[in-house]
Amino acid sequence: MKIHPVRMGVCTSYIVRDEGTVLVDAGQQGYGHAFLRRLAEVGVAPSELTLIFLTHGHYDHIGFLGELRKLSTAPVAIHHREKPWVEQGLKPFPPAITAWGKVLGFFSRSFLMPKQTFGGVPVDVTLGDDPIALQGYGVDGVVYPTPGHSAGSMSLILGTGDAFVGDLAVNGLPQRLGPNMSVFAEDPGLIPHSWRIILQAGAKVVYPAHGKPFAASALERLLH
DSSP: OEEEEEEETTEEEEEEESSSEEEEOOOOTTOHHHHHHHHHHHTOOGGGOOEEEOSOOOHHHHTTHHHHHTTOOOOEEEEGGGHHHHHHTOOOOOOBSSHHHHHHHHHIIIIIGGGOOOOOOOOSEEEOSSOEEOGGGTOOEEEEEOOSSSTTOEEEEETTSEEEEETSSEESTTTOSSEEOOSBOSOGGGHHHHHHHHHHTTOOEEEESSBOOEETHHHHHHHO
């Protein structure tokens, strides 16, 4: 199992290589050069992707899909609640839950989102409210529903304990000083429950879309 991060604007996507190759999140529109350069560095061709798993449907996680569709035929998977966001190219933005989040939200809506003009992309795999194994896509891992940041947020937990959580947690500036929940969330009250889900599923190292990976034990401390 090999994990390769690739910065796609404000979002970090992850290339997960096992028998197959899964891309976790598609990042922002306009970062195709960074994506292709990273693929070349790790020796993966776009045609080798076996699945594009979207942790959720916010613009900074799905913006590159239109460009990626021209490079790869890998199926796109997302929770059913956020499938319309992808297929219609929508750009919903979660509410801020802190004062600093309101500042970042204003910046994002005013300067980042207007530049994202991607159109809709068909979703091939509609995920439900039950865990689903990814062995069929060549990766030893299970996707779990982990709502809170958004209603359809999901996390991928590998058999190794590596956990790809999207915005279920962040680690570092500009959002937080260390591991914690995002400063944006549709239902922050659900996030501790979702943290428990990934911990019970065996998460050992958390790979957030915003910030650096961190030990899952940090979430355990936040829960106490």
